[in-house]
Amino acid sequence: xxxxxxxxxxxxxxxxxxxxxxxxxxxxxxxxxxxxxxxxxxxxxxxxxxxxxxxxxxxxxxxxxxxxxxxxxxxxxxxxxxxxxxxxxxxxxxxxxxxxxxxxxxxxxxxxxxxxxxxxxxxxxxxxxxxxxxxxxxxxxxxxxxxxxxxxxxxxxxxxxxxxxxxxxxxxxxxxxxxxxxxxxxxxxxxxxxxxxxxxxxxxxxxxxxxxxxxxxxxxxxxxxxxxxxxxxxxxxxxxxxxxxxxxxxxxxxxxxxxxxxxxxxxxxxxxxxxxxxxxxxxxxxxxxxxxxxxxxxxxxxxxxxxxxxxxxxxxxxxxxxxxxxxxxxxxxxxxxxxxxxxxxxxxxxxxxxxxxxxxxxxxxxxxxxxxxxxxxxxxxxxxxx
Amino acid sequence: xxxxxxxxxxxxxxxxxxxxxxxxxxxxxxxxxxxxxxxxxxxxxxxxxxxxxxxxxxxxxxxxxxxxxxxxxxxxxxxxxxxxxxxxxxxxxxxxxxxxxxxxxxxxxxxxxxxxxxxxxxxxxxxxxxxxxxxxxxxxxxxxxxxxxxxxxxxxxxxxxxxxxxxxxxxxxxxxxxxxxxxxxxxxxxxxxxxxxxxxxxxxxxxxxxxxxxxxxxxxxxxxxxxxxxxxxxxxxxxxxxxxxxxxxxxxxxxxxxxxxxxxxxxxxxxxxxxxxxxxxxxxxxxxxxxxxxxxxxxxxxxxxxxxxxxxxxxxxxxxxxxxxxxxxxxxxxxxxxxxxxxxxxxxxxxxxxxxxxxxxxxxxxxxxxxxxxxxxxxxxxxxxxxxxxxxxxxxxxxxxxxxxxxxxxxxxxxxxxxxxxxxxxxxxxxxxxxxxxxxxxxxxxxxxxxxxxxxxxxxxxxxxxxxxxxxxxxxxxxxxxxxxxxxxxxxxxxxxxxxxxxxxxxxxxxxxxxxxxxxxxxxxxxxxxxxxxxxxxxxxxx
Numbered sequence: 059x060x061x062x063x064x065x066x067x068x069x070x071x072x073x074x075x076x077x078x079x080x081x082x083x084x085x086x087x088x089x090x091x092x093x094x095x096x097x098x099x100x101x102x103x104x105x106x107x108x109x110x111x112x113x114x115x116x117x118x119x120x121x122x123x124x125x126x127x128x129x130x131x132x133x134x135x136x137x138x139x140x141x142x143x144x145x146x147x148x149x150x151x152x153x154x155x156x157x158x159x160x161x162x163x164x165x166x167x168x169x170x171x172x173x174x175x176x177x178x179x180x181x182x183x184x185x186x187x188x189x190x191x192x193x194x195x196x197x198x199x200x201x202x203x204x205x206x207x208x209x210x211x212x213x214x215x216x217x218x219x220x221x222x223x224x225x226x227x228x229x230x231x232x233x234x235x236x237x238x239x240x241x242x243x244x245x246x247x248x249x250x251x252x253x254x255x256x257x258x259x260x261x262x263x264x265x266x267x268x269x270x271x272x273x274x275x276x277x278x279x280x281x282x283x284x285x286x287x288x289x290x291x292x293x294x295x296x297x298x299x300x301x302x303x304x305x306x307x308x309x310x311x312x313x314x315x316x317x318x319x320x321x322x323x324x325x326x327x328x329x330x331x332x333x334x335x336x337x338x339x340x341x342x343x344x345x346x347x348x349x350x351x352x353x354x355x356x357x358x359x360x361x362x363x364x365x366x367x368x369x370x371x372x373x374x375x376x377x378x379x380x381x382x383x384x385x386x387x388x389x390x391x392x393x394x395x396x397x398x399x400x401x402x403x404x405x406x407x408x409x410x411x412x413x414x415x416x417x418x419x420x421x422x423x424x425x426x427x428x429x430x431x432x433x434x435x436x437x438x439x440x441x442x443x444x
Numbered sequence: 445x446x447x448x449x450x451x452x453x454x455x456x457x458x459x460x461x462x463x464x465x466x467x468x469x470x471x472x473x474x475x476x477x478x479x480x481x482x483x484x485x486x487x488x489x490x491x492x493x494x495x496x497x498x499x500x501x502x503x504x505x506x507x508x509x510x511x512x513x514x515x516x517x518x519x520x521x522x523x524x525x526x527x528x529x530x531x532x533x534x535x536x537x538x539x540x541x542x543x544x545x546x547x548x549x550x551x552x553x554x555x556x557x558x559x560x561x562x563x564x565x566x567x568x569x570x571x572x573x574x575x576x577x578x579x580x581x582x583x584x585x586x587x588x589x590x591x592x593x594x595x596x597x598x599x600x601x602x603x604x605x606x607x608x609x610x611x612x613x614x615x616x617x618x619x620x621x622x623x624x625x626x627x628x629x630x631x632x633x634x635x636x637x638x639x640x641x642x643x644x645x646x647x648x649x650x651x652x653x654x655x656x657x658x659x660x661x662x663x664x665x666x667x668x669x670x671x672x673x674x675x676x677x678x679x680x681x682x683x684x685x686x687x688x689x690x691x692x693x694x695x696x697x698x699x700x701x702x703x704x705x706x707x708x709x710x711x712x713x714x715x716x717x718x719x720x721x722x723x724x725x726x727x728x729x730x731x732x733x734x735x736x737x738x739x740x741x742x743x744x745x746x747x748x749x750x751x752x753x754x755x756x757x758x759x760x761x762x763x764x765x766x767x768x769x770x771x772x773x774x775x776x777x778x779x780x781x782x783x784x785x786x787x788x789x790x791x792x793x794x795x796x797x798x799x800x801x802x803x804x805x806x807x808x809x810x811x812x813x814x815x816x817x818x819x820x821x822x823x824x825x826x827x828x829x830x831x832x833x834x835x836x837x838x839x840x841x842x843x844x845x846x847x848x849x850x851x852x853x854x855x856x857x858x859x860x861x862x863x864x865x866x867x868x869x870x871x872x873x874x875x876x877x878x879x880x881x882x883x884x885x886x887x888x889x890x891x892x893x894x895x896x897x898x899x900x901x902x903x904x905x906x907x908x909x910x911x912x913x914x915x916x917x918x919x920x921x922x923x924x925x926x927x928x929x930x931x932x933x934x935x936x937x938x939x940x941x942x943x944x945x946x947x948x949x950x951x952x953x954x955x956x957x958x959x960x961x962x963x964x965x966x967x968x969x970x971x972x973x974x975x976x977x978x979x980x981x982x983x984x985x986x987x
Binding site: 212249354357 | 494496499500520521522523524525526528529530532534537538539540542543545546549550551552553554555556557558559562563566580582584585598599602781784785786805806807809810814815817822823825836839840879880883
């Protein structure tokens with residue numbers, strides 16, 4: 059693909075895979091934005107924008123159905139949060155909805171209460187907090203639907219490749235496990251045993267794990283036979299230095315990112331940590347990458363659409379992070395006193411900007427071919443009619 | 445190209461070696477077929493070629509294996525990836541990526557080929573194996589035959605000199621198997637690839653082989669020879685060869701075409717016997733007492749929004765053996781699972797013994813209908829055969845020892861302490877069958893029962909099924925194995941795209957069908973003979 063075609067935007071572009079890294083930057087940007095607010099309107103908008111982009115740009119592949127799975131997991135998270143509040147809540151707030159019978163607890167557990175009054179304020183707060191987690195999950199789900207884990211792997215630097223493979227194998231493990239559980243449940247039914255309840259679950263754990271292990275061994279054999287892990291000659295000292303730097307870099311980056319997101323650590327500590335970590339990591343990768351002899355088949359280019367998609371995710375993240383420092387009240391979903399959630403204009407606009415990704419990204423291959431048939435056919439028919 | 449010199453392999457903890465003192469030389473450009481019963485060490489032999497044995501599996505290998513001059517002692521599998529391509533039995537288990545095109549490129553990426561070389565070879569391979577339309581498809585969405593071709597393509601892109609395949613057609617319908625074998629044929633002829641191939645379904649592959657290696661097992665020496673020579677004395681042979689032996693043809697034909705050319709006199713001898721034989725054979729007892737054993741009417745089953753069955757109407761009585769055939773994905777397995785209540789019909793109805801299967805639970809279910817799934821191991825839960833039998837007795841609520849007695853009838857001599865995984869495929873099937881039969885269900889469903897079975901195990905299965913039918917069971921089996929269907933079925937139902945396209949006595953349905961006709965029928969058509977034993981019986985009766 060020439061540079062020029064790679065730069066083409068949107069529906070008019072030749073269908074191609076967008077660089078998976080761009081989708082992940084976009085999705086993580088949205089997730090960062092979600093982590094900074096409890097405003098239900100902003101959160102709902104993030105979920106909506108992510109859903110809209112997924113519906114427009116997801117490929118026709120098994121992994122692309124993961125968005126709805128993540129949404130459902132998000133609902134479960136909210137439900138669990140609410141359930142905990144109902145049972146363990148302290149009953150702070152004026153509007154008591156219902157009073158549950160309180161279970162007396164021994165004295166040393168003072169401060170914890172089971173049952174008691176359930177207030178609207180507390181309930182609403184727990185819904186908002188649950189919604190934050192659910193929204194972040196939805197963002198991860200969107201990234202999963204739009205970019206397959208394996209494609210992301212293809213763009214991982216050579217030095218991290220082998221770690222990356224382990225991660226991807228682990229990620230494909232989960233859906234296969236679901237399939238295995240279904241198979242074992244079927245077998246229980248065929249044997250005339252109950253296929254529901256706790257006993258059925260316990261009885262199916264061993265066969266499922268056995269199957270998963272066997273598959274992992276098969277996969278390892280196949281990868282070994284196909285040249286996975288062939289290495290070039292490199293001096294041991296260079297190799298060790300590379301590994302050490304890499305490890306240092308990963309730790310530094312993780313701590314830096316955590317400090318930055320946490321908000322409690324001053325930026326003067328977090329930022330240098332992050333920068334140092336990244337630098338060490340990059341140097342380590344360069345050194346460790348010398349061992350790898352892997353080449354890459356049709357690497358996804360990083361062109362204009364990739365820049366725009368990443369940008370459309372970074373904008374909401376930066377806006378909300380900055381606002382959470384400057385004007386934190388706007389981003390809080392008010393629960394005490396109970397009010398209707400307000401409309402924070404700037405965050406809403408920033409999040410809406412993320413929808414740009416759905417417009418500028420080229421369509422993935424495969425899906426477009428089907429849709430392209432319609433206009434072409436129409437033209438043909440028009441010609442015949444004329 | 446491949447040289448085994450005095451090779452013995454002993455796995456850790458095993459008492460006896462799997463292979464002992466094997467000497468074998470495969471020259472460049474040959475297609476060598478490896479045959480032998482299950483568990484005799486065929487897979488071990490194949491996996492020695494690229495060093496998976498012993499580098500990956502562990503165990504001790506003595507002697508020397510060299511491939512293209514490289515000794516597997518010093519070269520682990522990854523260092524042999526550019527000379528040996530190995531395709532595992534289940535292609536899905538060996539896929540590393542998730543799209544067709546990426547999978548084809550994976551091996552080349554690993555050995556570090558230049559991007560333009562990779563691009564060119566992927567295109568060449570897509571054309572060579574007829575995969576161009578599938579390049580952007582996810583691997584999980586492919587049919588069995590397509591998967592197998594992608595798996596072959598994925599190892600071909602590194603231009604290996606040797607291709608090793610473990611039962612490449614055992615899970616495929618006859619059409620898909622033809623596709624795969626045609627592709628292999630092309631590789632051998634056009635590119636001079638050396639192919640080492642293990643397969644139970646001799647009738648499919650023996651005509652393509654340059655040489656046959658018999659692995660007898662138990663440490664006996666290998667038998668190596670041209671297909672015709674080996675087939676003359678082989679204990680197992682495809683029907684066309686057995687027919688040739690019966691008729692005394694020399695040279696022994698290996699293909700249907702050769703056999704047809706030799707079969708003129710035999711057809712003349714058989715012509716007057718056709719009517720007589722037709723009357724005598726295939727007369728089965730139908731036990732028609734009220735309800736049919738199983739019935740479906742206008743059955744529609746969907747997987748999500750995809751219809752798997754579109755209005756299937758079918759009945760079967762006790763004493764019948766019905767073979768359900770059709771290509772991969774035609775709805776065979778769905779029909780079977782609906783009959784045991786794993787799927788709820790979208791519309792229409794399914795009934796076994798007058799009850800709706802989806803509403804039955806536990807013992808109610810297993811006393812009416814039993815299913816042996818494609819992978820019999822799925823059904824087995826215990827660590828030992830003895831425990832398995834005992835737990836089956838409890839599940840079914842029958843007297844202790846019932847399952848064990850059934851197992852002793854189907855496959856005598858299995859020790860109680862054996863782990864089900866250590867049994868041969870045939871024994872494992874027998875165990876699963878005993879578990880299902882312990883509750884004495886009048887309806888027995890079998891999904892692809894001969895996958896991985898050798899001829900002798902298949903013969904035992906045929907005997908068992910006939911006995912079951914004779915004692916009033918209704919047997920419904922989904923199968924790709926035309927020879928099995930010809931041997932055992934009283935009726936054949938062909939499914940295509942979720943609909944019944946043919947339903948009738950085996951002879952009527954399979955004779956003249958290019959896809960579902962057994963070899964004997966192809967050789968002797970238009971006369972309606974299906975199996976060698978039928979022909980033999982007719983000849984004996986006439987003389």
